[in-house]
Amino acid sequence: MDRDRQWMAIGFLSRIFKWLPHGMALCLGASLGWLLWLFSKSRVDRAEARCVRAIGVGPTDARRIVRESYMNHGRCVAEFVRLPSLGHDLEKLITVSGMENLERAFSRGKGVILLSAHLGNWEVAAALLARRGFPMNAIGAEQRDPRVTDLIVSTRAKCGIKGIGKGFSLKSALSCLKKGEVLCILLDQDAKDKGVVVPFLGAPASTPYGPVKIASKLGASVVPVFSIRKGKSSLFDLRILPHIEMPESGASEESFLEAVTRCNDCLSQGISKNPEQWMWLYPRWASTLGER
Numbered sequence: 001m002d003r004d005r006q007w008m009a010i011g012f013l014s015r016i017f018k019w020l021p022h023g024m025a026l027c028l029g030a031s032l033g034w035l036l037w038l039f040s041k042s043r044v045d046r047a048e049a050r051c052v053r054a055i056g057v058g059p060t061d062a063r064r065i066v067r068e069s070y071m072n073h074g075r076c077v078a079e080f081v082r083l084p085s086l087g088h089d090l091e092k093l094i095t096v097s098g099m100e101n102l103e104r105a106f107s108r109g110k111g112v113i114l115l116s117a118h119l120g121n122w123e124v125a126a127a128l129l130a131r132r133g134f135p136m137n138a139i140g141a142e143q144r145d146p147r148v149t150d151l152i153v154s155t156r157a158k159c160g161i162k163g164i165g166k167g168f169s170l171k172s173a174l175s176c177l178k179k180g181e182v183l184c185i186l187l188d189q190d191a192k193d194k195g196v197v198v199p200f201l202g203a204p205a206s207t208p209y210g211p212v213k214i215a216s217k218l219g220a221s222v223v224p225v226f227s228i229r230k231g232k233s234s235l236f237d238l239r240i241l242p243h244i245e246m247p248e249s250g251a252s253e254e255s256f257l258e259a260v261t262r263c264n265d266c267l268s269q270g271i272s273k274n275p276e277q278w279m280w281l282y283p284r285w286a287s288t289l290g291e292r
Contacts, residue, residue: 003145010148017081022089025078026234033074037067040281044070046292047280054201055275068276072229076121079234083127084158094128094227098240105221105243106134111177113211113222115244117188117267118279123156125227125238126184130160135181137162139173141189170210177220185211188267188278192287198261201268204288212259215246222246222263226270229277241266 013032017025037044044066051062083090105112114129116122130136138161143149153163164172164183176183187208188200195206215222224241244262247255271278283291
């Protein structure tokens with residue numbers, strides 16, 4: 001399917017997701033995720049092997065976990081499209097714990113890096129915190145079709161979340177943190193030759209170290225956040241954890257590696273507890289283990 005046809009399909013599905021009642025939209029998203037799982041044998045096989053190696057489950061459990069992961073991310077797509085129209089209903093869908101951890105970090109006035117992964121639905125967390133008055137910024141990955149990138153940025157903007165560039169924009173990240181704002185970062189992506197290699201789910205993975213360097217330079221707090229779906233429902237537990245200790249500016253490279261490792265360990269723990277909600281289809285270890 002070429003990009004124009006993909007774009008037409010995205011537009012058509014977006015209109016349907018917006019038109020349907022919330023529960024039905026999520027059911028449709030889950031069904032589309034299941035169909036994608038069903039007809040993506042080679043990618044699913046690689047995802048299952050990744051799951052077996054990373055969390056030590058058997059092939060049968062890995063198959064179930066990966067299938068549910070596809071369905072969960074189908075629901076996430078439907079939710080993301082509908083986020084701007086949810087309004088006050090968003091508060092009814094999310095139970096928050098650990099808000100004091102974010103409030104304490106934010107009150108320091110040195111900026112907060114919200115650290116998370118492609119787990120549960122990370123977008124609903126940012127949207128809820130924006131509704132509660134936190135100045136939210138998000139770094140967006142550039143998509144193959146720039147129209148999709150623009151759609152993601154505009155949808156976030158309607159939820160009060162500012163996009164600060166495509167890919168990791170150092171200047172933009174520094175700017176918002178210097179203002180004491182909140183920067184959302186998903187750290188579970190392969191940084192290739194631009195990262196440092198530290199364990200992720202027990203295997204060496206190239207990991208972005210920019211967030212740790214920035215936090216150390218500015219004194220910003222790094223606060224882990226997980227927005228975990230309750231079963232297969234539209235409800236979430238938003239868990240805000242205590243901040244992760246960062247080295248002081250000018251610390252040794254070993255100290256920075258240890259800090260990146262602590263970040264990866266935190267994300268790995270969250271994924272291990274909720275493996276069916278992580279994006280197993282993504283080749284996280286491509287540059288270190290040669291995954292496809």
